[in-house]
Each structure stands twice: as C-alpha cells, then as structure tokens.
Amino acid sequence: MPRFLSTTPDVRLVGLPWDTPLAEWPHAHLVALPRGISRHVVRFIRVGDEVLAAKEVIEHLAIHEYRLLHDLARMDTPAVEAHSVITDRGTAADGTPLDPVLVTRHLRFALPYRSLFTRGVRSETVGRLIDAMVVLLVRLHLAGFLWGDVSLSNTLFRRDAGEFAAYLVDAETGELHNSLSTGQREHDLHIARTNLFGEFLDLQAGGQLDQQLDPLSLVDQIEARYRELWAELTAPEEFDETQMHRVDGRVRRLNALGFDVAELDITTDIEGTTVRIQPKVVDAGHHSRRLLRLTGLDTEENQARRLLNDLDSYRVRTDQQGVDEAVAAHQWLTQCFEPVIRLVPDHLFAKREAAQIYHEFLDYRWYRSEAAGAEVPLDEAARGYVHDILTKLPDEAVPADELSFLDSPSSRSHRLANPYDPSEGYAEDAD
Structure with a gap:
C-alpha cells in the first residue's frame, strides 16, 4: 500500500492508481493543460473538484522539495503550494x-512561459516577464532562499494588471x-544568465x-534590473542632516515598488553632520x-495598485476625501467592483x-469614454467589455465546477499553437 505524507491528509488520493507509472495513467484521471519542459514525468490530475x-522524483528530493515549499508558504513567498x-x-x-x-496544488490562472510565447509576445511584454522574473528572484533572495536552478521553465506567470x-x-x-x-546571490545570478540565455536562444x-530582441541583451537586462532592485531595497544611503526628507523619500520609493519597510536603521556620524539609512527588513x-x-480582496500587487487608484478616484468623484477610508472602500466595493463582476457570466x-x-474593464471603459467624449455608464461599459473583449479571450484557469469542459471539443479550439493531450500535461514543476 502506498504511504501518504501530508500536513492535511486527503482521503480522495487513496483511490488513485499510484501503483501505475504516471506516464501510463488513464486519461480519466488527467486534465489537459499547457505543458512546459521537465526532466521528470509530470501530470495534472483530477482529485474531486480540484x-x-x-x-x-526520487524520495529524498520529493521530501526535500515538499518541506521547502511548506517553508516558503509560511514566509508568504510566491511559490506553488505543496500538497x-x-x-x-x-x-x-x-x-x-x-x-x-x-503533489502540488495547481496555480490557477498561471501559465508557463512557452504558452505565453506561442501566442505571439511583443517586445514590451517580454520586458514585463523579465521584470516579474527579477522581482521573484529578489524576493526569494530576501527570504534567504538559494534557488540553484533559476530558469523560465521553473517559473509560472500570472497576469497582474x-x-x-x-x-x-x-x-x-x-x-x-x-x-x-553576496557569493550565493552571485551564484544564482550566474545560473540565471546561463539558463535564461539558453531558453531565449531556443525561443529564437x-x-x-521578436526579431528585435537579442538573447544576450535580454540576460544582461535581467542582471542589471536585479542589481538595481536589490540596491534600492537593501543598499545604505548617506546624506546631509539637512536632508532628512530623504528618509521619507526612501520609504515612499520602496512602497512604490510594492515593498514595506519593517525596520529602518538610521545612524549619524560623531559630528552629527551625515545621516546614514538602511532598510533592515x-x-x-x-x-x-x-x-x-x-x-477583503486578495489580489496580486499591481492589480491591488490599480484597484486602489480606482478607489481613490471614486472618493474624489463622490467627495469622500474626508470620510473614513474603510467606509469609502466598502461603498466602492458595493457600487463599483461588485456590480461589474456580477455582470460576468459564470462560464x-x-x-x-x-x-x-476589473482592471481590464477600467481600461476598456476609459477608451470607450475617450471615443464617446463622455464617461460611459458603468453597466454599459461592463457589458461591452464582456461582449467585445472577455468572450474572445482563451481560458487560463480550470474552474472547479468545469473540469469536464477542458476535455470538450469546444475547449480545444481555445488551445492555441498545439493540441494538448491530457497524457502530456505540462510540468508545473518544470526543470
């Protein structure tokens, strides 16, 4: 009998054919999703509505990775969840x-980089993917995590505004x-340069x-952006004691990057003429x-930034700058966000x-309003966005109540580039 290691035992796993190699599992247990590259056999499996x-993978590596993923989850680090x-x-x-x-939980709405590139990615979008990769690597390093195999294949991407x-x-x-x-971080950067250069060459x-993009320039860009972000987050800054406003400026810059300062170390020299600040955490x-x-909305960072901007605009439009922020936020939620989401059909x-x-709806409403020369009503803009934009987009998630939809002929028409055989599910734990 198989043995199950889990912090939250799931009896639904017991009846699955674990005595059969994953490569030979019946299609009835599998889900067709875009696949990446892996040196291991990886499959997406159905377990109830999940x-x-x-x-x-060999036992000591499986347990090692299982425990590491649990540690990363406790540290709120962006990684898949161990099951x-x-x-x-x-x-x-x-x-x-x-x-x-x-076994890990499938990360909904997340895609491997090859699925994004097969849809035809502009150079600007490649820049956004690079930025996301850099932020991930910096966050892992701040948490004390040495990756050891930095690559696009070992990364999933979710849309974030x-x-x-x-x-x-x-x-x-x-x-x-x-x-x-510093040596450990440089080791990861060296691995990143090697692996990502090879992946970009493969895509090329x-x-x-994009023909305008050069693989070597892309990896140089990744390294440069990593060093810039790491310095902004961790490097000390010195200035004259008459420039104390720079303390607040440093905190604001970090907030703008999506980071909070838990502790700021401020010291002065013996004469008290030079101030030195350094973010601690x-x-x-x-x-x-x-x-x-x-x-109560749990979102990605840039999505949150966009929604908060809309909340601030709502407070101005409704003359609620003096109203408690939580009260105004509740009104925005019930009068703006929720009415738009309710107009989206479940499927x-x-x-x-x-x-x-909601982010894409805001963009759509702005363009429609610019063309009309007047603000388009919320309901009208929401229905227009659903009809003109959302219905034409490919599926990027596996809704719990629509697992069977993935195996229907209509769903296969959305899978661009190559048909996905359920027996060749992509490697969410790709190498």
Missing part, C-alpha cells in the same frame, strides 16, 4: 521500483538560509522571439495588503480572475 500537479508526497508505490511491469510522487507576477514551481535544488551571502530558433505586498485590509471566469477582469 486539480493537482503530480511529479515523479503531499506518495511513497511505497510498488514496482513497474519490469520490476523497477516506482519513484515517489510529489498590466504586468505579470512570477511564481516558483520547482524547489528541488533550493536551499533555505537565514540570509544569503523556434521563431517565437523589507516585505513585498504593500498594496495587496492594504487592499485586503480595506476590502467566463475561466478566462480571467476577478481583479484582472
């Missing part, structure tokens, strides 16, 4: 022992420390990279935490999550 990613490890699976037909399986948010999907080679030395050879999610506190929520829908 989709999980299952990866065959369980299944061991003692018996042997294959040739008598070879079956490797254990690491006009940007992307990146998530770690493979911690197999990772190590968690109290903090990282396949005609999937920085936490990502400044805007998302504020939006969650005000409205279209596989295309975008609610916060992304």
Whole structure:
C-alpha cells in the first residue's frame, strides 16, 4: 500500500492508481493543460473538484522539495503550494521500483512561459516577464532562499494588471538560509544568465522571439534590473542632516515598488553632520495588503495598485476625501467592483480572475469614454467589455465546477499553437 505524507491528509488520493507509472495513467484521471519542459514525468490530475500537479522524483528530493515549499508558504513567498508526497508505490511491469510522487496544488490562472510565447509576445511584454522574473528572484533572495536552478521553465506567470507576477514551481535544488551571502546571490545570478540565455536562444530558433530582441541583451537586462532592485531595497544611503526628507523619500520609493519597510536603521556620524539609512527588513505586498485590509480582496500587487487608484478616484468623484477610508472602500466595493463582476457570466471566469477582469474593464471603459467624449455608464461599459473583449479571450484557469469542459471539443479550439493531450500535461514543476 502506498504511504501518504501530508500536513492535511486527503482521503480522495487513496483511490488513485499510484501503483501505475504516471506516464501510463488513464486519461480519466488527467486534465489537459499547457505543458512546459521537465526532466521528470509530470501530470495534472483530477482529485474531486480540484486539480493537482503530480511529479515523479526520487524520495529524498520529493521530501526535500515538499518541506521547502511548506517553508516558503509560511514566509508568504510566491511559490506553488505543496500538497503531499506518495511513497511505497510498488514496482513497474519490469520490476523497477516506482519513484515517489510529489503533489502540488495547481496555480490557477498561471501559465508557463512557452504558452505565453506561442501566442505571439511583443517586445514590451517580454520586458514585463523579465521584470516579474527579477522581482521573484529578489524576493526569494530576501527570504534567504538559494534557488540553484533559476530558469523560465521553473517559473509560472500570472497576469497582474498590466504586468505579470512570477511564481516558483520547482524547489528541488533550493536551499533555505537565514540570509544569503553576496557569493550565493552571485551564484544564482550566474545560473540565471546561463539558463535564461539558453531558453531565449531556443525561443529564437523556434521563431517565437521578436526579431528585435537579442538573447544576450535580454540576460544582461535581467542582471542589471536585479542589481538595481536589490540596491534600492537593501543598499545604505548617506546624506546631509539637512536632508532628512530623504528618509521619507526612501520609504515612499520602496512602497512604490510594492515593498514595506519593517525596520529602518538610521545612524549619524560623531559630528552629527551625515545621516546614514538602511532598510533592515523589507516585505513585498504593500498594496495587496492594504487592499485586503480595506476590502477583503486578495489580489496580486499591481492589480491591488490599480484597484486602489480606482478607489481613490471614486472618493474624489463622490467627495469622500474626508470620510473614513474603510467606509469609502466598502461603498466602492458595493457600487463599483461588485456590480461589474456580477455582470460576468459564470462560464467566463475561466478566462480571467476577478481583479484582472476589473482592471481590464477600467481600461476598456476609459477608451470607450475617450471615443464617446463622455464617461460611459458603468453597466454599459461592463457589458461591452464582456461582449467585445472577455468572450474572445482563451481560458487560463480550470474552474472547479468545469473540469469536464477542458476535455470538450469546444475547449480545444481555445488551445492555441498545439493540441494538448491530457497524457502530456505540462510540468508545473518544470526543470
């Protein structure tokens, strides 16, 4: 009998064919999703109304990654969520022992980079993907996580307003420390340059990279942006004691980047003429935490920034600048956000999550209003966005109540570039 390692045991796993190699699992247990590249066998499996990613890997690596992913989750670091490890699976037909399986939860609305490139990505979008990758690497390093295998293949991307948010999907080679030395960070940067250069060359050879983009320039750009962000978050800053406003300026810049300062070390020299400041602890999610506190909406960082901007505009339009922010936020939620989301048919929520829908609705309403020379009413703009934009977008999620939709002929018409065989589910834990 298989053994199950999990902090939250799931009896639904017991009846699955764990004594069969993942590569030979019946289609009835699998879900067709875009696949990436992996040296392991990875499949997306159905477990009740949930989709999980299952990866065959040797036991000590499976347990190591399972525990690391749990640690990263406790630290609120962007990574897939560990579900369980299944061991003692018996042997294959040739008598070879079956490797254990690491199970992680499928990250809804997230895509591997190859799925994004097969849809034809502009150079501006590549820049946004690079930014997301850099922010992920910096956040991991701030948390003391040495990745050891930085690559696009080991990353998933979710839409975040006009940007992307990146998530770690493979911690197999990772190590968690109290903090990282400069040498450890440089080691990860070297690996990133090597792996990403090869991936960009592969995309270029396949005609999937904009001809204006040079792979070497892209990896140089990634390294430069990493160093700029790391310095902004951690480097000390010195100035004259008459320029104390720069303390507030540093905090505001960090907030604008989406980071909160938990502690700021401020020192002066013996004469008291030079001030030196250095952020001690920085936490990502400044805007998302504020939006969650005000409205209960749990979003990505740039989505939160966009929604908070709309909330601020609402307060101005309704002359509520002097009203308690929480009260105004509740009114905005019930009079702006929720009416738009209610106008979206249930079957279209596989295309975008609610916060992304509202962001795109705001863009659509602005363009429509500019063309009309007057503000388009909210209901009219929402219906127009659903009809003109949302209905034409491909699905990017697996709704819990629509798993069977993924295997229908109509769903396959949305899967661009190549048909996805359920037996070849993409590697969410790709290497």
